[in-house]
Amino acid sequence: MAKCKGIAMLVLLAPATLAWAGSGKLQETAGVTQIEGSSGGGLVPWATLAGYDSREETSASVFATRVSTDDYRLHSWGGAFSWHDRIELSATHQTFDLTATAFEISQNVLGAKVRVYGDVIYSRWPQVSVGAQYKELLDTTLAEAVGAKDFDNGTDFYLAATKAHLGALFGYNLVWDLTLRGTKANQFGLLGFGGDQNDSYEIMGEGSLAILFSRSLALGVEYRQKPDNLGFAEEEDAADIFVAYIPNKQFNLTVAWVDLGSIAGSDKQTGPYVSLTGYLW
Amino acid sequence: MKIISSLLLGTLLTLAGCQSLNSSATLYDELGGMPVIEKITDNFINEISFDQQIAAHFRETKIDRFREKLIEQLCNVSDGPCKYTGDSMLDVHQKMNITEGEFNRTVDLLINAMNQAGVAHRTQNKLIARLAPMRPDIIYH
Numbered sequence: 396m397a398k399c400k401g402i403a404m405l406v407l408l409a410p411a412t413l414a415w416a417g418s419g420k421l422q423e424t425a426g427v428t429q430i431e432g433s434s435g436g437g438l439v440p441w442a443t444l445a446g447y448d449s450r451e452e453t454s455a456s457v458f459a460t461r462v463s464t465d466d467y468r469l470h471s472w473g474g475a476f477s478w479h480d481r482i483e484l485s486a487t488h489q490t491f492d493l494t495a496t497a498f499e500i501s502q503n504v505l506g507a508k509v510r511v512y513g514d515v516i517y518s519r520w521p522q523v524s525v526g527a528q529y530k531e532l533l534d535t536t537l538a539e540a541v542g543a544k545d546f547d548n549g550t551d552f553y554l555a556a557t558k559a560h561l562g563a564l565f566g567y568n569l570v571w572d573l574t575l576r577g578t579k580a581n582q583f584g585l586l587g588f589g590g591d592q593n594d595s596y597e598i599m600g601e602g603s604l605a606i607l608f609s610r611s612l613a614l615g616v617e618y619r620q621k622p623d624n625l626g627f628a629e630e631e632d633a634a635d636i637f638v639a640y641i642p643n644k645q646f647n648l649t650v651a652w653v654d655l656g657s658i659a660g661s662d663k664q665t666g667p668y669v670s671l672t673g674y675l676w
Numbered sequence: 677m678k679i680i681s682s683l684l685l686g687t688l689l690t691l692a693g694c695q696s697l698n699s700s701a702t703l704y705d706e707l708g709g710m711p712v713i714e715k716i717t718d719n720f721i722n723e724i725s726f727d728q729q730i731a732a733h734f735r736e737t738k739i740d741r742f743r744e745k746l747i748e749q750l751c752n753v754s755d756g757p758c759k760y761t762g763d764s765m766l767d768v769h770q771k772m773n774i775t776e777g778e779f780n781r782t783v784d785l786l787i788n789a790m791n792q793a794g795v796a797h798r799t800q801n802k803l804i805a806r807l808a809p810m811r812p813d814i815i816y817h
Binding site: 418419420421422449450451452480516517561562563565566567568609610 | 778783799
């Protein structure tokens, strides 16, 4: 929690009036930070970039996320930089531990995303971005033990389309995202990449749908398909329902209920998700 | 998850029910007609005058004319009983080189203006949706 407090302090102190600093997007249109550190919903990376920068601006943000399911705890924190609403770079550290024991796995994720078309609000067609998430597993013992083919690192590639429809739902703004991810990752990469059942890239579908109830409150649902590469235990798709509170362009807070399915033989891993993102400029 | 999904669906259906009550009125009526449009416009001009960066673009603007034409335009796009007699958006913004950031900043000022005029969130969204297609004629000319 000390980390979270530090981040919150930084955010409160951050100057938001610099001319080149990102404030040139409409509130709520920068999305929040997804579990691997990219701009998105909670589980799904969106086509949006991490920050409120427009074409002449840059922005930087930090985030911390915690998911607590029945048997596991996933902690994710990091930062992202966005340049001219065109390129996003992110670095994230994840730790995953079994609540009952002291066992812990950690992983670093480096992300890059490029906006290739459009504007989430103003273009006729959805904003489209392509991205990659390079994942480096720091503790390979478990990945090795469960039969992952590659237990050092792996890279996910994705194509995301996101669109906001102004006043589309009885006057409320509606945001949706569809993402296709090419991946070999077992449980987000925490259990390595590829396995005895499958060791090639598969395309997974992911999606989010959110209603913006006010300028600062969004309610949404998400779904994320996951591969099932390992014979030793079934891996299931993930889903969540979230409320994002976005009071200003300096920070946002997302609270969700997440269903990660079965993880390493422990069924029905559901629980609360809390995430805080702060924008430094 | 199923319970949650049905809750969400239920909320949507309830919202749909509320909406059908006043679907025949124009956006102009929903806004509150001319008095509210005038209030939005005056608030907007006030907001702009306090924003250094945006105000710079209005240095050579005749504010009386701007006010009159903007009222016409807001009335017109919301299906009110007005004709817009001003110049096209493309002509007006020629050589101004308005950036995307400035455009979005100005939308924020318009939202402030609507908040001050007491325009409901959903009505604000509908008006912004009507104005949004003008963006390509406004930025980077």
